[in-house]
Amino acid sequence: MLEEIQPQDSDLLISVDNVSKKFCRNLKQSLLYGVQDICTEIIGVSRRSDTLRPQEFWALKDVSFQLRRGEALGLIGANGAGKSTLLRIISGLINPDTGYVKVRGKLAPLIALGAGFNPILTGRENIYANMSILGLSTPEITARFQDVIDFAGIADAIDAPVQTYSSGMAARLGFACAVHIEPDVLLIDEVLAVGDINFRVKCYQKLAQLRQAGTAFILVSHNPHVVLNVCENSLYLAKGKLIKAGETEAVIRQYEEDLSLAGADTALGIMYLPEKPESESLGVDIVSLCFKDEQGNILTAPLCGEPAYLCVECKAYREVEYANLGVLITALSGQNERVLYITSASDNEPLKISPGKVEIQMQMPYVCLLAGVYTAKIYIKEGVCSFDVVESFRFTVKASKITSRSLFYQPRKWQVWNK
Template sequence: MMKTAIEIENLGKKYIISHQGQAQQYVALRDVISDSVKKLVKPKKSMKPQREDFWALRNLSLQIDVGEKLGVIGRNGAGKTTLLKILSRITSPSEGKIKLNGRVSSLLEVGTGFHPELTGRENIYLNGAILGLSRKEIRKKFAEIIEFAEIEKFLDTPVKRYSSGMYVRLAFAVAAHLEPEILLIDEVLAVGDIQFQKKCLDKMGDISREGRTVLFVSHNLTAIEHFCSRCILLQSGNLILDGNVESVIEGYIKDVREGTKDLILADRIDRTGSGKIRAVDFKILDSNHNEVITMKSGEDYYFEIDYLNNSEDNFKNIVVSLDIFDDKNSGLLLFRTNFTNNNLEIKKRTGKIFCKVNNLPLAPGNYHFSIFISSADIEILDYITDICHCVVEGGDFFGTGSSGLPTHCKILHKAEWFIE
């Protein structure tokens, strides 16, 4: 019988959200004077803020065995990070029970776990002490941590001076090398470079093979698929699916498609940026400028971004990036204006930006897009993901007269072959 590492029973986390009734954002002087006069005649009843219960997690029950590699997926706000924070004892549950059989080490969002004023060296010892390790035990692992993190030159620098990449490298090295029985990893691995991400995944695999338990939260479904032996899907704080990785990922992809297909881009609020410029519509056009929802490998297409300039400024050398991802959220193609010396200038309040792509190099499959817009001085104006889902069908990419293309590889490219 497998030993249980984590037992969760009817777990819930509630937050209280206050709404100020009829609050005014801007008040003119005449309004202040008139309100004062009105109060003399008829005192105004005080407006008490309204309180609303928000359940970040609700009725969550789960059992995770020793040595399991559990992937946790779901949209932003689904409750993934809240779950890890409760398991890390950073926050307490509002209801339910958790039982942890073993020492827990966690790597959550950048900024968690380290004291910014302490050096890298001091933070290693601090974290080891928090985990209950003696100074001698920490010294045994010290060299391995430094070698893994690749920050030897900055070891005696306060971590507040570290870049986000350096911070994550050290944080992961500490979390993984101090021999926890349970390791909790959040999306922060996305901060590191590709080589370091692979290094981290390999280390997580080593930890699991040693019989320790790993919980891995990520939007990178390919990483989840390659690393995890089991997966759960959270939605609005509830456990929706629990099972083998492939079927849970398939359910998540279906949920995302259904949730975004009816949303108007201009009305989407799940975006970041100052809002001075907003992408309000996106279309895929064929070579005759007809709108399409399906593309073919090897054909020419225009990607049209309709924008709204909410400021009174003109924007010279604006940076526009269009990224294409597969249905497991792996980035495949990047089109960016400043990489090709396209100096775009926005002068009008509304307009259209076009990106022409010749000989579409995508194999048959399902894909989605994201848009990033920034000013020349790198102020983020708009960034929004999942703006459009589309299907690519097989086409005559290689000019052989055949549309039969492989689907196990996503990117197609022509090459010259010869023998000497």
């Protein structure tokens, strides 16, 4: 149920109290339940909203939190965790089955940019229709109209039907409409990835201005660096349940630790690969992968800012004069963005391999990866001849130093010179 907040706490904008929402996995059964629920409401009979019927599941279960003026709250979790469902309940698009949501002030949902546009109407007509739905009067829209067009950067197409716009143009117009109503609360669901880099920079600058004016945010993003740099506090959802709430760094660390549990095959810090018979080998095979410290001990998880050696054990059936080892690392907890790509050839370090078992080490004086979960693609070849490749070596980097709100770890020393 959506209610207005009473005026006792002037800074409280959103209060979510034990909210739950269930859905049905079967379409026909879902339609039947919908008809049954409408009938029970018409005849005034209370329905059992707190129990699951056959083929139903909880998309959200007993979630509670509060949002105050000027705060930025992150929502973190895997796909299907309930993040978008929660935003849709807060925005009033769907009702919770149990619990209450109380909202004060003007709310702008950036859940699906441009989704409310009429494709037949022009951009100009859609600005007036969209912003009026978001609570502005016609004179107020007229006063801000030029600012919306300038922000979206679509002046040349403003009198063309929206159905002729590209998806990026429609997204830019939707964002411009939402932020120029000057809302009290912005609900942002993975929409800051739209547009080119210049438009994204403009979006972040506008959000910073709104926040200084007192606008509060709820931000959903799969990129942990975005959440770290925007939100002081976050919620971690998993399968509809609130797992952890609090400081963003601690919440993200819990989320990434849970992700790393899926890599149970490397829980001991070493990944073994089956050895091939010589008849199936291309000359050199990777047989194990791990990290070691400077004394040769296996590290179950390298530490950010500390030395570590990536060790690739190979079995060679012939001599290779100019082997090239490549390591491509991506962040598992983000959007699979490439973090690091290193090859021995690009470092002008040709590797000579003799027949038998050998261990190739990439020795890192400092691990500059932030705490998190990563996967590495590792290959070995000579020239254009590829010997072997491991598509996914999953590993976890843990924190030994404070690295929050950074994109990488910078090794450093401090000194004062007296002059």
